[in-house]
Amino acid sequence: MSLLHYFEALEASPIGVFVKDRAATLALALLGAAVLSADLRLLNLVMRDVPSNTVTDQAHRWFKLALIVLLITGFFMLAGVATKCYHNPFYWAKMLTLGIGIVFVFAIRAPLLRKDHTQLNPMTLKLMALASMAIWFVVASSGRWIGFSG
Numbered sequence: 001m002s003l004l005h006y007f008e009a010l011e012a013s014p015i016g017v018f019v020k021d022r023a024a025t026l027a028l029a030l031l032g033a034a035v036l037s038a039d040l041r042l043l044n045l046v047m048r049d050v051p052s053n054t055v056t057d058q059a060h061r062w063f064k065l066a067l068i069v070l071l072i073t074g075f076f077m078l079a080g081v082a083t084k085c086y087h088n089p090f091y092w093a094k095m096l097t098l099g100i101g102i103v104f105v106f107a108i109r110a111p112l113l114r115k116d117h118t119q120l121n122p123m124t125l126k127l128m129a130l131a132s133m134a135i136w137f138v139v140a141s142s143g144r145w146i147g148f149s150g
Contacts, residue, residue, distance in 0.1 A: 011080035024073040028140075031066035034059040035136045042129035052117045052125070060110060067102070090149055094142040101135045 010016050038059035040046040047055055078085055085091040109128060117125060 007079055010076075016076065016080075023069060024077065027066045027069035027073065030062055031070060032136075032140070034063035034066060035132060038063075039129035039133050042125045044126075053113075056113045056117075060105075060113070063105070085146065088146055088149055090142045090145040094139055094146065097135060097138045097142060101139055104132070104135055 037046070038056045041050070041052050041055040041059075109132060112120070112124075112128065
């Protein structure tokens with residue numbers, strides 16, 4: 001019996017189906033909602049009656065939870081299609097932009113947004129939001145293209 005047989009069995013198991021189909025989908029929705037709610041608030045397009053510090057703080061908590069779930073489920077999802085992903089340029093684009101996104105969020109965005117937003121330049125907040133949405137759009141779209149290619 002080859003190692004591939006065990007990987008196929010793991011992928012088809014109830015936990016494999018849950019992780020691939022349900023947990024990842026819910027975490028993707030949560031991550032997207034966290035990014036968009038915070039960034040659209042920074043652009044002053046939604047929730048204008050709620051202080052932007054409040055929105056970004058709450059969204060960041062949910063973002064971290066979603067990211068942890070996605071990293072765990074992503075590892076298991078990769079196990080079933082590892083060689084396909086290795087040869088897929090969209091997989092590498094996603095991994096690169098995911099790394100950039102994680103560094104951006106935790107090294108640049110979160111430290112800046114911990115400050116009182118009323119003391120920050122409004123253009124800085126808007127540029128931060130646009131950069132964030134651009135990064136996560138590339139992560140999502142390149143991830144989506146993994147399934148359509150090869």
